[in-house]
Amino acid sequence: MLEPDCEENILRIFLLVFVLAIAILKLIFIPPALAAEASIGAKIFNNNCASCHIGGGNILISEKTLHKEALSKYLENYAEDAIPAIIHQVQYGKNAMPPFKDKLTEQEILEVAAYVFQKSEQGW
Missing domain, CATH: 1.20.5 (Single alpha-helices involved in coiled-coils or other helix-helix interfaces)
Structure with a gap:
């Protein structure tokens, strides 16, 4: 004992x-993808953007997705500087997309833009 x-x-x-x-x-x-899903940008996206852009798609205009090819085609200056182009789109909106500059802080917009960029690079 x-x-x-x-x-x-x-x-x-x-x-x-x-x-x-x-x-x-x-x-x-x-998996690392789950870690990214828990990021601040992912939470902001899920709370503000996912209703129209779930999984990087677009429920209103099917060709205007958040996939890299579509962002390159539809966002001005995306090829030169992707994140500022996404930030501009989030801030000011366009067509059916509302502006978020008065709803989200600058930091939140930066976080969600970085998240969208990351997910588009990964193919959603």
Whole structure:
């Protein structure tokens, strides 16, 4: 039989190894896409944009998606500087898209623009 102090130390080591194993498994099995989905930009997008642009699409004008090819075609200056082009679109809107400059802060607009750019580069 082990001494009580020895049993406590073994239990502590076991718990430490168990917690570390769970942390390592989370790192291995949680895909990076899920981490991006939890970003601030993703939350802003989901709260303000996803109703029309779910999955990078466009429920109103099917060809004007948030996919890289469509953004390159429909956003002025996208090829030269993508994020400022997306920021401009979010701030001022166009056609059916409303402006968000009075609804979102500058930081929120930057976050959602970076998110849209990242997702468009990844193919949504």
